[in-house]
Each structure stands twice: as C-alpha cells, then as structure tokens.
Amino acid sequence: MSGYVVMVDFRLRPGTLRSFRPLVDLNARLSVQQEPGCRRFDVVEPDDETDRITLYEIYDDRAAFDAHMKTRHFLAFDAESAEMVASKTVTTGSLVCEGSS
Secondary structure, eight states: OOOEEEEEEEEEOTTOHHHHHHHHHHHHHHHHHHOTTEEEEEEEOOTTOTTEEEEEEEESSHHHHHHHTTSHHHHHHHHHHGGGEEEEEEEEEEOOOOTTO
16 A cells, blocks of 8 residues: 555634635545546544644655645645635655555
8 A cells, every 4th residue: 555645734714714615625626536646635624623624635646746736726725725824734644554445
C-alpha cells in the first residue's frame, strides 16, 4: 500500500463557516473528479467546534499533490477562502495501511 496523505486543520474566523463550506466542498469534489492522482478528499466538521474544518486527502504520490496545488480549482479556493482562515496546520505522511483493503 502506498499513497501520499495530506491532513489539513483549518481554524476559521468566527462566522465564516457558512461561506467557507461551499468553497472547500467544491475543491474536494473537483479534486477527485478531475485529478487522476487524487484518490480521496474528505471534508470533516468536528463536533462542537463551529469554526473548524479538517481535510483528509490521499494522492498517488507527492507529485500528484504538487499538481493539485497548481489546479485552477485549488487556486480559486485558496484565494477566495484566505480571509476566512485564522490558522491552518498541514500534516503530510505516507499511507501504510488502508483499512478498507
């Protein structure tokens, strides 16, 4: 099993979640639909944290993720959501066991 995993933890400015969600949801859907190297892209709203969104993404490899960062839909999401984000933490790693396999 191999894959390049990206986990992103967004802390949003208060009151911006309703505007942020359509942007990140579209980025997730287009990433999976249009990028051959994007295998999974989940958007998660943690319970009881109204100003937080986490992402879980799996790419074939680092090159596929680098290509993702240059797509039109990612660049649009990044620009349009920038003012809504108070902080962002990105964690990357290697997929070593896929539980569904």
